[in-house]
């Protein structure tokens with residue numbers, strides 16, 4: 444298996460033992476309209492959109508921006524695959540007992556509705572709850588196996604910690620160059636029982652971008668010399684990626700959007716042999732676009 448594929452699978456499934464880490468944080472009336480995407484949306488959904496768009500075009504059309512993505516026939520296999528990966532995540536969760544995994548009971552989510560045109564051009568309203576069971580939708584995915592399930596991307600940096608590399612970092616931070624930050628763990632979760640009960644999560648708060656611009660940055664954990672770390676290494680904990688969202692009023696003016704991102708740490712720290720450390724070393728690597736970050740902190744999540 445290609446290590447880069449493994450890393451993507453880990454970001455999406457291995458790093459998402461809680462439903463909200465996979466699907467994203469809940470939308471609630473009166474709260475943030477961008478509470479924070481989950482792994483399935485960031486990588487692979489957003490990354491594949493951008494990868495298959497034309498970077499030479501202003502908005503990375505067709506696939507790299509929402510208004511035009513549906514013009515590319517690739518849109519349909521991509522989205523079918525995203526649906527399939529969701530089913531794979533559910534299956535892994537059911538067999539590996541992800542916490543809070545199986546029961547979707549939140550009415551805010553189940554009763555959320557969307558309008559579509561059916562095959563007779565009639566406007567129909569369907570809810571999330573209507574489409575959760577693929578058998579009701581009259582299709583089933585072929586079992587293609589999960590050869591990646593127990594594999595691990597290799598650890599690529601065995602660089603000893605060099606504190607001198609840690610320059611003092613001020614937040615809020617304009618991420619225009621590589622930045623390494625040491626984040627204190629409020630608690631050191633080391634025992635199996637502690638880890639089964641809670642997921643330690645790195646929260647990247649107040650991610651501020653220009654919504655008209657494509658933005659990507661990568662998050663590495665315990666990779667002190669980032670340039671020596673391969674993209675496919677286990678230290679790559681996740682990627683933030685948002686598609687360009689051009690303004691339709693043609694003013695070309697920026698539109699500031701603010702969101703957050705979460706990276707699960709339990710399994711990652713274990714694989715990096717760092718679950719006994721008091722801090723986590725986080726390296727943020729800007730890849731595209733301008734981004735500001737308000738703060739980094741570690742929390743413990745149960746659902």
Ligand SMILES: [Cu+2]
Pocket residue numbers: 488492512522
């Ligand atoms: Cu899409």
